[in-house]
Amino acid sequence: MVKSRRDFIKISALSSAGLFVGNQVVKAAASAADSEKQNSDYKLPSDLKRTPTYCEVCFWKCAGWVHKDEDGQIKKITGNDLDPNSNGRFCPRGTGGVGMYYDEDRLKYPLIRTEERGKQTFRRASWDEAFQYIADKMAKIKEEHGPEATALFTHGSGGKYFTNLMKGFGSANVAAPSYAQCRGPREVAFIATYGQGINSPENTDIRDTRCMVLIGSHIGENMHNGHVQEMSDAIDKGATIITVDPRFSTAASKSKYWLPIKPATDIALLLAWIHVIINEDLYDKKYIEQYAYGFDQLKAHVQNMTPEWAYGITTIKPDVIRKTAREMAKAAPATIVHPGRHVTWYGDDTQRLRAVAILNALLGSWGRRGGFYMPDKKSVPHAKLPPFPKPEFTWRDAMDGKYQLADLALANGMCDATIPTSAMSRSIKGWIVNGTNLIETLPDRRKTLAAIQNLDLMVVVDTMPMEITGWADVVLPECTYLERYDSIRDSQHREPTIALRMPAAQPKYESRSAWWMAKNLSRYMGLEQYFPFDTIEEELDHELKQMGTSLAEMQQVGVKKWKRAYDDIYFKDGEAVEFFTNTGKIELYSTSLAEGGFDPMPTYTAHPEPPQGYYRLIYGRAPMHTFTRTANNPNLTDLMSENAVWVNPKVAGEWGLKNGQEVYLQNQDSVVSSFPVKVRVTERIRWDSVYIVHGFGHANKKLSRAFGRGASDAELITNVMVDPIMGGTGMRGNFVTFRFTKGEEA
Amino acid sequence: MRYAMAVDSKKCVGCSDCVVACQTENNVPIGYARDWVREINHGIYPELHTELRSERCNHCDNAPCVRSCPTGASHYAEGGIVKVAEEKCIGCSACIISCPYDARYIHPKGYVDKCTFCDHRVKDGEDPACVAVCPTKCLYFGDLDDPNSEMSTLLRVRKYKTLIPEAGTDPQLYILV
Numbered sequence: 001m002v003k004s005r006r007d008f009i010k011i012s013a014l015s016s017a018g019l020f021v022g023n024q025v026v027k028a029a030a031s032a033a034d035s036e037k038q039n040s041d042y043k044l045p046s047d048l049k050r051t052p053t054y055c056e057v058c059f060w061k062c063a064g065w066v067h068k069d070e071d072g073q074i075k076k077i078t079g080n081d082l083d084p085n086s087n088g089r090f091c092p093r094g095t096g097g098v099g100m101y102y103d104e105d106r107l108k109y110p111l112i113r114t115e116e117r118g119k120q121t122f123r124r125a126s127w128d129e130a131f132q133y134i135a136d137k138m139a140k141i142k143e144e145h146g147p148e149a150t151a152l153f154t155h156g157s158g159g160k161y162f163t164n165l166m167k168g169f170g171s172a173n174v175a176a177p178s179y180a181q182c183r184g185p186r187e188v189a190f191i192a193t194y195g196q197g198i199n200s201p202e203n204t205d206i207r208d209t210r211c212m213v214l215i216g217s218h219i220g221e222n223m224h225n226g227h228v229q230e231m232s233d234a235i236d237k238g239a240t241i242i243t244v245d246p247r248f249s250t251a252a253s254k255s256k257y258w259l260p261i262k263p264a265t266d267i268a269l270l271l272a273w274i275h276v277i278i279n280e281d282l283y284d285k286k287y288i289e290q291y292a293y294g295f296d297q298l299k300a301h302v303q304n305m306t307p308e309w310a311y312g313i314t315t316i317k318p319d320v321i322r323k324t325a326r327e328m329a330k331a332a333p334a335t336i337v338h339p340g341r342h343v344t345w346y347g348d349d350t351q352r353l354r355a356v357a358i359l360n361a362l363l364g365s366w367g368r369r370g371g372f373y374m375p376d377k378k379s380v381p382h383a384k385l386p387p388f389p390k391p392e393f394t395w396r397d398a399m400d401g402k403y404q405l406a407d408l409a410l411a412n413g414m415c416d417a418t419i420p421t422s423a424m425s426r427s428i429k430g431w432i433v434n435g436t437n438l439i440e441t442l443p444d445r446r447k448t449l450a451a452i453q454n455l456d457l458m459v460v461v462d463t464m465p466m467e468i469t470g471w472a473d474v475v476l477p478e479c480t481y482l483e484r485y486d487s488i489r490d491s492q493h494r495e496p497t498i499a500l501r502m503p504a505a506q507p508k509y510e511s512r513s514a515w516w517m518a519k520n521l522s523r524y525m526g527l528e529q530y531f532p533f534d535t536i537e538e539e540l541d542h543e544l545k546q547m548g549t550s551l552a553e554m555q556q557v558g559v560k561k562w563k564r565a566y567d568d569i570y571f572k573d574g575e576a577v578e579f580f581t582n583t584g585k586i587e588l589y590s591t592s593l594a595e596g597g598f599d600p601m602p603t604y605t606a607h608p609e610p611p612q613g614y615y616r617l618i619y620g621r622a623p624m625h626t627f628t629r630t631a632n633n634p635n636l637t638d639l640m641s642e643n644a645v646w647v648n649p650k651v652a653g654e655w656g657l658k659n660g661q662e663v664y665l666q667n668q669d670s671v672v673s674s675f676p677v678k679v680r681v682t683e684r685i686r687w688d689s690v691y692i693v694h695g696f697g698h699a700n701k702k703l704s705r706a707f708g709r710g711a712s713d714a715e716l717i718t719n720v721m722v723d724p725i726m727g728g729t730g731m732r733g734n735f736v737t738f739r740f741t742k743g744e745e746a
Numbered sequence: 747m748r749y750a751m752a753v754d755s756k757k758c759v760g761c762s763d764c765v766v767a768c769q770t771e772n773n774v775p776i777g778y779a780r781d782w783v784r785e786i787n788h789g790i791y792p793e794l795h796t797e798l799r800s801e802r803c804n805h806c807d808n809a810p811c812v813r814s815c816p817t818g819a820s821h822y823a824e825g826g827i828v829k830v831a832e833e834k835c836i837g838c839s840a841c842i843i844s845c846p847y848d849a850r851y852i853h854p855k856g857y858v859d860k861c862t863f864c865d866h867r868v869k870d871g872e873d874p875a876c877v878a879v880c881p882t883k884c885l886y887f888g889d890l891d892d893p894n895s896e897m898s899t900l901l902r903v904r905k906y907k908t909l910i911p912e913a914g915t916d917p918q919l920y921i922l923v
Binding site: 075076077078079089090091092095096098220221223225228229231232233235236248250253254258260623624634635636638639640648682683684685686687 | 756757759760761762763765766767769770771773776777779787789790791792794795796797798878879880881882883884
C-alpha cells in the first residue's frame, strides 16, 4: 500500500504543537499587529449601539441588527424590518448566530501541515508565513502544470474575493457545491422552459398563493425564512397546501392533501397531473396559446400517462391525483408547484424539474400573482479590474464533452478533474476551499479523498475545524460574519434591495476576513492589480456611492430598498412577453434539450429499489441547523444536539428496535456509519424508507459538541446518480440497513 | 389589564426560534430554557395528525407556584404576569414541584427562573421576544381586558384549548387549534 501523501490531522494535535514552536507564537502575534496597521477592515465606528449585518448561517442572507450589552459584548441578533428576506424576523439559526462568534472551538491561528517524528501534524504559523507558503506552492504549480491546475471551492460571502484572486492567477475553476449538489437541475430546467432560472430567494409568490404544491420540499423544516413566513401567511388566508413526501413532514402536517408517495416516482405523478390538466381542459388556454411552444407534442406525449398508470408506480390513488390536479387548476393562476431547492435526487432531476416547470406553465402561474413573480435586483457596480488571463484548460475539459447545459461550474466536476486518468492530459493540483466542508458536501467520499491525495496544495479557509480542515496543507482561520465587512448583498426580490454586513466586534484570536486574506495573498502572489483598494471600507464606499448611497448611510440603515424600475412584477393581461429560449416562448417541448440529444419532454424511468432488509436513505433539514456548519454552535446544539434515524413502527417491530436505541447504519456498498445514531420510531415515515437530518456525525474531535453525535448521511451516500444533462449528483439512491454493533451485522 | 398569550398550532412549525430568542434576550444560560416546543403525533401511516406548539409558563390566574412559595418570591405582577423576585427566592423548589406545566428551573445562580412575558419589553410597548421573532407569526400576545385587542378577537373567532385545564389553574396560554 502506498503511504498517503496526506493524513487526516485532528486539530487537537495542535495543543502539543504549540509547545515546541514557542517563539513562533511571538512572531505570529507581532506580524498580526503589523497587519492591523496596514489593513483596517475591522475598524469599528464606536457610536453605533447596533450594527447592521446580513446572516451567514445559511444562504438566505437575512439582514438584521447585532445588539450588544452594557459591557460591549455581542448579546443578540434581530431582523431588520426593511429586509424582504426576513421582514424583521430572524429564524432560529440567525437568532442563534451569536453562537458562531462565541464557539470556543473556532479556528484560531493559521496552521501549516508539517511532519514531526514521522507523524503529520499542524504547526501554528504567522499569517506572513502562511501566505508565503501558499504563494510559493501556487507558483510551483503554475510553473509545472500551468495556473489552470488550481481550483476554488466556495460557499458564502467571502467567495467573491478568492474568486478574483483565482481568476487573476489564471484559473476559471471556481465552483460552489450549491449548484451540482443542490439546486442546479432546477436552474437548468427553468432556463430550458422559461429562459430564466429561479435563483435565490426563489421568486415564488407564496404570500398571495391560493394553492401550493410541495414535492419533497419541506418548508418549515428547511428554514428558508421569507418562504416560511409567507407560507404561514398563506395558511392564514386559507390557501390549499398539497404536499408530496414519503415522510409526514411538518409541511405535510399543515396540508389539506398529503400524498405519501413511493420514493423516486415523482415524475410519474407530475406527468399524470399534466395528463389530467390537459385532458380535463383545465389548463390556461389563453396563456398557453400566447406564450407556449410545443403544446400539441406535450398533449400527445402524456396521453397514456393516466392517473391509473401513475397509481401503479406512485401508490397514489387515481382519484387523489385527479382531485389534487383540479384543486391546482381551481386556484390557478395563483398556484405554485414549488420547484424546491435541494433537488439532486435520482439523476433525472432536470427532467423532474422540467415537469414541474411545464405544470406551472399549464396553470399559467409563471409571471402571475400568487404564482411566480418576476424578481428585480440592483446589481452592485464593482470596480473595473484589469482583464483576467485566459485559461487554456478548465474542469470542463475533463468532462469529455458532457454536461454542456450546466450554467455554472460543477464542484464534483472539479473534483473529478483532480483525479488523473489516462484520457486527461492535465489534472488539477491545487485547491482553495472556502466555507464548504467538501467531505460532507460532495457525495462519494472515497472519490473526494482520492482527489485530495493527488493535490500538491490544499488551502482551507473556515471558521471551524471541519472534516475538510484535517486534510489541508494550510488552514486559514476566517473570522465569523459578526466580525467583518463583506461584499454587499444584492439578492433578488419583489423590490430590489441591498444590505450591508459590518463588524460588530473585533475578530477573535487571529482570525481574519476573506477580503483581508485575499488582498494580502495577492501581494505575495504578485496579483495586487486585482485588489485596487487599500481597505474594504474604501471598496464598499466606492460601490455604494455609485448606487446613490454610501457606507456611512448603510451603517445607519443596514438595508436600502429601491422601487422597481418598471411596473413588471406580473405579466399584464395579454401582454406580449419574450422568453429567453430558442423559440422566444415557454418551451413545453424543449428545443435546447432536443439539440443536446436529451428527451425534449420528461419521461418516467424506474429507479432501483431497496433490497430486502434495506431502506431508502432520505435526508433533510431541521429548522435549527444549516448543513454541517452549525453542528457545534452552542446555542443551536442546545436546541438539537444530534440527529435520529426515523423508522416506521412496522420496521422497528421486525428488527426489534426501540425508541432511543442506538444503531449503526450500513449502506448497500457495506459502508457503516462512523458513529451510532438513535432510533426514532415514528409513524411519520414510510416503511420502505428511513430519514435522518443532514449535518451530523462529525468525525473531527476538535468539535467538542458535535463529535460523534449522530450519523452522517453524506458518509453513506456512495451511489451517485449523475444527471446526464447538467452533471448534478443524485444522492437518493442509497439504501441502508441496521447494525447493532459496528463490527457485525444485526 | 390581563396579559395572555396564544399559540396558533396551525402555523407553528416547531422551529424553536422562540427558545433561542428568549435565551439571548433574557440571558438564559445555555442548557436551560424558559420556553420550549412540543410535538404531539396521532394516527397510523398515512392517516396522521401532528400538532406543534410553543409552550412556556401559563401565567395562571390561580397559580399553584404562587400559593406554594414559602417566601413570597413567586407573585403576581401587573397584568397577571407570574414572576419570581430573585432576591426573595431561596431555591427550595416547591414552586417547581407544584407547577403542572414544568415551566420553572433553578438558575445556576441559585434562584428559580421562568418566563416573564418579557415584561421589560412589554412596558416599552414591544412584544415579548418569542412573539417578536416568530417567523410564522404563530404567537400572539395582548390584553384580554381590552375587548378590542387582537388577543380578545382571536379568542372570539378561533377554536382554542388550554393545557391541563383539569388542574384548575386558569391558565392564560391559549392554544389555537
